[in-house]
Amino acid sequence: MTVDHGNEDHAQQRRMVELLEALAPTEGYTLTALPQVRVLRSDRPLARTPVLYDPGIVIVCQGVKRGYFGGQMYLYDEQHYLAVSVPVPFTMETDATPQRPLLAIYLHLDFALATELALALDAAGVADQPAPESMVSSRMDPALRTTVLRFLEAMQQPVEAAILGPGLVRELYFRVLSGPQGATLRAALAMRGHFGRIGRALRRIHADYALPLDLAELAGEAGMSVPTFHVHFKAVTRTTPIQYLKSTRLHQARLLMVRQGVSAEAAGYAVGYASPSQFNREFKRLFGLTPAGEARRMRQSFSLPPAFPGSGYVSSH
Template sequence: MRDSALAQNDCQRQMIALLGRLAPNEGYNLTALDGVRLLRSNRALTRTPVLYDPGIVIVCQGRKRGYWGDQMYLYDAQHYLAVAVPVPFTMETDASAEEPLLALYFHLDFNLAAELLLQLEERDHSEPAEPKGLYASPMDPALSQSVLRLLEALEAPLDAHILGPALVREIYFRILTGAQGGSLRAALNARGQFGRISKALRRIHSRLGERLDVEHLASEANMSVPSFHSHFKAVTQTSPMQYLKSTRLHQARLLMVRNGYSVAVAASQVGYESGSQFSREFKRLFGRTPSDEVARMKAAFALPPPVAGAVFVASH
């Protein structure tokens, strides 16, 4: 037991050293692999509203806490975070210049996940688990070793290009077969009521500039309005209209920060007809006016370019 703990601590030290070299810049650092980014934060972050795109966050140094509904999700050197559907929640981090937060972010590759799911279904006949849109789960030694090997490969361009994809696949396998992998597999299979809500979420993200109402979304999901409300809140911890509003405001913030859109243009792009209503609801969510929040984001974060096919890239 003691030898196992020593080996895990040594693995973590190696991951921190590698990440420190691979992610020298604060904010996101791109890698040779699409969908894999390295994050460095030299400062603590107080509670901030974020919208997480489906993906996996593995923290090697520092600590993050996410608040979703009445639950707190801790992800640190001992826990990773898996997100199956886009979810809005509040996040805070522990970090400093002396001990920066160092993490890996994997934008969820649905094609790779689907391929692994098919293979696992052929060989794993365990009872289906309850699908979860988001969960924090313990890092185990096998997953830590897989992450270490990926970081080692990322240091060498040739290794990254040739070995990297197989190592990412190995990490997906470790997570899909880990302690809560069954819940992620059930969520990604998108069956039953969870699957219907997942499809509704994709429709919302792909049609933010259009008029959307609960009746129409419920009808598309082939559900009654009360049933849609109930299942939607079970998956997202919020109501359909609150989710739509939050998603629109997060996307508008990203358009202003990344694309330099004006407040009026960003508001129009995400479906707001009233600029004053947009500014009022924006300040209610983020605690600042749009211009003040954009200035803060540009000073505090280095946003990566968008990932092809992503509905939203969160500011982790």
């Protein structure tokens, strides 16, 4: 007897959509019983928008997202998931309609869990040693799809979510870290060599973005000379250290205006700008609108969740 895997995949897909619609009945981000997991529903398309993602995994069950980073397009849709190992600024667009909304699962990266599993997989004899990558888009395989479905089933019931949820999150991590680009992600999580040193500088930027950080100070954080630091920083983030610092400040200013309702002038001062005119100029260069105009657009068309508890990074997701 032959099994029609196409029909089976289609049935799984329909069931995942049903379950996510139940978890996210309205637009925006919905918190779940697990603090590191959120679900997103978007009923409208979103034109290219600058974003700064927390490290994590995005699994889209309906709709399409495209990320543009360093001259490459990263697709995450019903057939592909996105994994981000360090916070990098990029631009993102969404395909969605009220009849066919975007439905996605966001897993904020649990570094302790991911590192534990990565070490276990490496100890099991996985030989691949690829270069680490900041971001990967990878095809959903049947094993991951089945785990996602079991996870969504468990999330429908509070008791199952509380008791089975953490184990299923662990299984999701295992599927991703042992999947097609798992070795690349494991290399990134190991934070060895130049990638790890740049990771230390990124943490410093996100912790102290409002301070007058300079290139020499950031290079010292990474234990590199300034020219070496500049080269390796750009290899990881696809931008320069100073541009990354500016982007982090401007993303944080946007978050302050949208989440807390602060004025553009107050947001600029809060993230380290002494000159309101310079802040307005650089903000418009990044986002394409004035601070007030962008804050208004974000409130109308882009759902911002509360920050993940304990996250050390500025993030618009």
